[in-house]
Amino acid sequence: xxxxxxEGTAKKRVVIVGGGFTGLRAARILGNRDxxxxxxxxxxxxxxxxxxxxxxxMSALDEGDIAAPLRNMLANYNNITVYKGxxxxxxxxxxxxxxxxxxxAYDYLILACGVRHHYFxxxxxxxxxxxxxxxSQAKEIRRRVLEAYxxxxxxxxxxxxxxxxxxVIVGGGxxxVELAGSIGEMSRYTLSKLYRxxxxxxxxxxxxxxxxxxxxxxxxxxxxxxTRSLEQLGVQIWTNSMVSDVDENGxxxxxxxxxxxxxxxxxxxxxxxxxxxxxxxxxxxxxxxVEGDLSIPGHPEIFVGGDxxxxxxxxxKPLPGMAPVAIQEGHFIGxxxxxxxxxxxRKPFKYTDKGQMATIGKNRAIVEIGNIQFDxxxxxxxxxxxxxxxxxxxxxxVFVLMQWGWSYFTFGFGARLIVNREWRFxxxxxxxxxxxxx
Amino acid sequence: xxxxxxEGTAKKRVVIVGGGFTGLRAARILGNRDxxxxxxxxxxxxxxxxxxxxxxxMSALDEGDIAAPLRNMLANYNNITVYKGxxxxxxxxxxxxxxxxxxxAYDYLILACGVRHHYFxxxxxxxxxxxxxxxSQAKEIRRRVLEAYxxxxxxxxxxxxxxxxxxVIVGGGxxxVELAGSIGEMSRYTLSKLYRxxxxxxxxxxxxxxxxxxxxxxxxxxxxxxTRSLEQLGVQIWTNSMVSDVDENGxxxxxxxxxxxxxxxxxxxxxxxxxxxxxxxxxxxxxxxVEGDLSIPGHPEIFVGGDxxxxxxxxxKPLPGMAPVAIQEGHFIGxxxxxxxxxxxRKPFKYTDKGQMATIGKNRAIVEIGNIQFDxxxxxxxxxxxxxxxxxxxxxxVFVLMQWGWSYFTFGFGARLIVNREWRFxxxxxxxxxxxxx
Numbered sequence: 001x002x003x004x005x006x007e008g009t010a011k012k013r014v015v016i017v018g019g020g021f022t023g024l025r026a027a028r029i030l031g032n033r034d035x036x037x038x039x040x041x042x043x044x045x046x047x048x049x050x051x052x053x054x055x056x057x058m059s060a061l062d063e064g065d066i067a068a069p070l071r072n073m074l075a076n077y078n079n080i081t082v083y084k085g086x087x088x089x090x091x092x093x094x095x096x097x098x099x100x101x102x103x104x105a106y107d108y109l110i111l112a113c114g115v116r117h118h119y120f121x122x123x124x125x126x127x128x129x130x131x132x133x134x135x136s137q138a139k140e141i142r143r144r145v146l147e148a149y150x151x152x153x154x155x156x157x158x159x160x161x162x163x164x165x166x167x168v169i170v171g172g173g174x175x176x177v178e179l180a181g182s183i184g185e186m187s188r189y190t191l192s193k194l195y196r197x198x199x200x201x202x203x204x205x206x207x208x209x210x211x212x213x214x215x216x217x218x219x220x221x222x223x224x225x226x227t228r229s230l231e232q233l234g235v236q237i238w239t240n241s242m243v244s245d246v247d248e249n250g251x252x253x254x255x256x257x258x259x260x261x262x263x264x265x266x267x268x269x270x271x272x273x274x275x276x277x278x279x280x281x282x283x284x285x286x287x288x289x290v291e292g293d294l295s296i297p298g299h300p301e302i303f304v305g306g307d308x309x310x311x312x313x314x315x316x317k318p319l320p321g322m323a324p325v326a327i328q329e330g331h332f333i334g335x336x337x338x339x340x341x342x343x344x345x346r347k348p349f350k351y352t353d354k355g356q357m358a359t360i361g362k363n364r365a366i367v368e369i370g371n372i373q374f375d376x377x378x379x380x381x382x383x384x385x386x387x388x389x390x391x392x393x394x395x396x397x398v399f400v401l402m403q404w405g406w407s408y409f410t411f412g413f414g415a416r417l418i419v420n421r422e423w424r425f426x427x428x429x430x431x432x433x434x435x436x437x438x
Numbered sequence: 439x440x441x442x443x444x445e446g447t448a449k450k451r452v453v454i455v456g457g458g459f460t461g462l463r464a465a466r467i468l469g470n471r472d473x474x475x476x477x478x479x480x481x482x483x484x485x486x487x488x489x490x491x492x493x494x495x496m497s498a499l500d501e502g503d504i505a506a507p508l509r510n511m512l513a514n515y516n517n518i519t520v521y522k523g524x525x526x527x528x529x530x531x532x533x534x535x536x537x538x539x540x541x542x543a544y545d546y547l548i549l550a551c552g553v554r555h556h557y558f559x560x561x562x563x564x565x566x567x568x569x570x571x572x573x574s575q576a577k578e579i580r581r582r583v584l585e586a587y588x589x590x591x592x593x594x595x596x597x598x599x600x601x602x603x604x605x606v607i608v609g610g611g612x613x614x615v616e617l618a619g620s621i622g623e624m625s626r627y628t629l630s631k632l633y634r635x636x637x638x639x640x641x642x643x644x645x646x647x648x649x650x651x652x653x654x655x656x657x658x659x660x661x662x663x664x665t666r667s668l669e670q671l672g673v674q675i676w677t678n679s680m681v682s683d684v685d686e687n688g689x690x691x692x693x694x695x696x697x698x699x700x701x702x703x704x705x706x707x708x709x710x711x712x713x714x715x716x717x718x719x720x721x722x723x724x725x726x727x728v729e730g731d732l733s734i735p736g737h738p739e740i741f742v743g744g745d746x747x748x749x750x751x752x753x754x755k756p757l758p759g760m761a762p763v764a765i766q767e768g769h770f771i772g773x774x775x776x777x778x779x780x781x782x783x784r785k786p787f788k789y790t791d792k793g794q795m796a797t798i799g800k801n802r803a804i805v806e807i808g809n810i811q812f813d814x815x816x817x818x819x820x821x822x823x824x825x826x827x828x829x830x831x832x833x834x835x836v837f838v839l840m841q842w843g844w845s846y847f848t849f850g851f852g853a854r855l856i857v858n859r860e861w862r863f864x865x866x867x868x869x870x871x872x873x874x875x876x
Contacts, residue, residue: 045588064500071632081634084588101592150483150522154539194509196519 022112022306022330029334031077090276118270171267172214174358181360184233292348305329460550460744460768467772469515496620528714556708609705610652612796619798622671730786743767
């Protein structure tokens with residue numbers, strides 16, 4: 001790309017790496033200003049509303065419902081250019097980033113790449129146990145879950161059938177609970193009348209959690225209510241259970257073993273690493289440790305926000321990797337750059353705790369805001385409204401609301417399509433291929 | 439699967455291979471009867487409304503809008519069992535089909551597998567020039583088109599840029615015209631304000647057609663109007679032009695060559711072949727030649743319908759591979775089986791010609807019903823209404839209508855997401871990978 005903005009202008013160049021919650025919010029704060037030129041780079045061309053990814057995995061929504069092209073979202077900001085590309089290296093010395101389409105110079109740099117799944121060193125497990133951070137993974141999970149039921153319908157072998165109708169979710173945080181609850185609801189309600197050879201209600205669902213209880217970030221009482229709720233949907237919860245191995249036939253938990261055709265990973269994340277010369281410290285999951293103003297120590301022009309940043313709160317604990325944190329940090333970084341331009345002194349970032357929620361199924365959820373706790377249908381509606389509000393465009397709000405409305409009243413759970421994972425061209429023979437590439 | 443229905447009952451077993459227009463309609467005709475046991479087998483778990491696939495390819499719709507799970511569509515027919523599987527062989531001698539999950543016996547067999555793309559013996563071309571018969575292909579086309587614009591935005595090389603902004607569609611029938619018109623509309627309207635480095639209106643779009651004119655099945659005048667309409671959207675039409683080679687850089691047409699990053703195949707289809715012992719004749723594109731009642735000569739219990747069948751009309755020409763033909767044939771086959779059960783004599787199939795349509799873009803389409811011809815906005819609205827009507831569930835009609843309504847008024851063209859084609863797990867290193875598997 002040509003770097004024409006740099007010559008002979010008074011504009012400051014801000015490079016934003018990552019078009020998620022943090023990067024998008026920062027871009028909007030800095031948009032439409034004559035004194036700034038913004039370049040936003042993302043390896044994908046869309047902004048993804050991650051909290052609803054599990055809905056795509058469970059076929060209640062399609063990818064178009066929870067994602068929108070970055071280009072469109074920023075089209076009205078005439079000082080923002082969007083590139084789909086990969087940042088390969090940060091060169092703090094020369095104030096440039098190396099991308100797969102050239103070098104890009106910056107006056108300010110915002111790193112907001114997020115996290116990816118972490119298998120605690122056992123990367124071989126990933127092919128057996130997909131995580132849920134991307135649309136591709138959500139579609140893959142959808143495919144595996146539905147294929148399991150199709151295969152169970154076809155088989156005569158009862159042991160094979162039991163394995164096909166067994167789902168193991170590794171990790172008992174909100175994501176694991178959402179996945180388990182969805183499969184529970186799907187098997188006990190949505191799919192119950194659709195099969196002739198099998199009874200979907202016989203589905204076994206396990207949450208395998210290494211800690212002493214699930215939903216460790218929530219109050220003990222609420223987590224307990226969630227546990228009861230999950231059990232009513234047929235979910236068995238194994239705590240104090242650390243997975244020691246995962247293969248194509250199931251999971252090993254010390255001396256115990258569960259045979260399952262589908263294993264889903266909701267257990268650990270690690271920050272996306274970018275080679276750099278910033279000399280920055282990272283925490284044990286790879287997040288950059290930042291100053292109080294979210295900048296890299298020694299590099300006040302480089303900010304990190306969202307899941308990729310590690311900022312300690314007053315209690316000395318890092319802020320969680322949640323959407324409200326990411327959004328507030330993006331907002332703060334944008335405003336801080338504007339303060340710089342006006343010559344004002346920077347202030348430290350202060351997170352306004354909006355609480356936390358986890359959903360299990362229709363009318364089943366938990367909400368905790370400070371000292372306020374509630375569950376059941378009011379919690380579920382709260383969860384629904386908050387997520388609809390935060391979806392980032394009017395169209396999305398209306399359509400998602402209607403999709404959900406439809407699913408809610410019919411337990412229909414949307415499209416529920418299996419689309420095979422790859423587009424592969426046919427080999428020479430045009431007979432019915434054994435492995436359908438369609 | 440256990441074949442429990444066969445022992446000691448008076449029920450006739452009907453096996454339907456393929457859940458497209460033909461198979462689905464036949465199933466519904468035969469559903470909910472005490473004297474019939476229906477088994478429907480499809481290699482996919484969903485019914486696909488193919489006429490709107492190009493809308494998915496052009497990002498106006500998502501796959502969930504044009505497809506629905508077969509299991510749901512047939513849930514209320516208690517005598518129909520749906521299996522996701524592949525039929526590997528028809529054994530007319532023993533009246534069974536061999537599938538990838540076992541042998542299935544039948545009293546009646548309905549083959550309705552449809553067609554796949556045909557590259558006239560040049561199967562190596564398929565990787566460079568995807569066709570448009572499946573959701574995977576539609577998503578792949580979407581990905582390639584959008585990636586071309588992203589790459590053009592990033593590059594500094596004007597020749598590379600020109601190639602990236604060039605699209606070649608091979609085949610000038612309705613599908614090719616729809617694709618070309620969509621890309622034309624997208625480039626001249628929808629994308630025009632979204633890029634900073636390129637001008638999408640400079641996109642070159644070619645239809646390459648071997649015959650003397652495009653839309654050969656339509657009246658000459660209508661085809662001529664369509665040509666003018668396409669040219670107004672920037673599409674260049676090359677007739678009497680047969681593609682002699684396709685590679686990753688473009689197409690060769692005899693001595694001429696067009697360099698294009700994206701080539702789409704809309705030129706030829708061939709029936710999906712199933713190994714069999716029926717002794718049936720096939721036409722030059724592999725379709726089974728059927729009797730007047732759509733059965734295989736010598737096997738009155740085996741029917742073929744839809745694109746997989748070749749039935750000659752009164753003029754000695756085969757019926758076209760169109761949705762109305764497929765639907766009417768499915769209906770007829772179902773009714774014919776019912777006549778058999780009542781001991782009535784079979785009648786020959788008679789196609790009621792519903793005409794044909796092709797759409798180019800907003801307010802641009804052609805409609806021909808018998809001697810009636812019209813184009814422009816009335817034709818486009820007709821096309822719209824007919825397609826919405828035939829969409830197979832209430833939900834689909836309402837949602838697709840609203841999606842289109844949105845796109846129509848905003849030229850927004852839906853989600854327009856690129857989702858990389860494979861879910862591949864990360865290699866050991868968790869640095870930003872060069873080839874994003876996300």
